[in-house]
Amino acid sequence: MCLAVPLKIVSVEGNHAVGEAGGLTQKLRVDFLPGIQPGDYVMVHAGFAIEKLTEQQARENLACIQEAIDALA
Template sequence: MCVGVPMQVVSIDNDNAVTEIDGVRREASLMLLADEVNVGDFVIVHAGFAISRLDEEDARETLAMMREVFSVEDMA
């Protein structure tokens, strides 16, 4: 299963960003995004690429749902 994860941008260097969620940091290319991305923005990261920018409320809501779903799987 492939999952794109909402992550917050912590730094940007040209077309590359360092993103973080729950203490996990990943590099992500910004080259697929037409929208401007700034430090503090949330993006969906999939396979090393930021594929979409989203607002903080949507990001936090999505993360809460993902945590709930994956915690249920951990119990099985």
């Protein structure tokens, strides 16, 4: 099973970026999404940003992930 996770972009340097969610940061590539800026939200899969999201979309996705985690606890 594959899982993509929404992250907020913290910094961008060339095709590399750092994203954040829930206090955790992740290095990622933004090759597929030119023009990504700090503050943007992206869906990340296998270390690559694959889709730009609105803040609302990102929050809804994170809420669904948290709901699944809570159901397993």
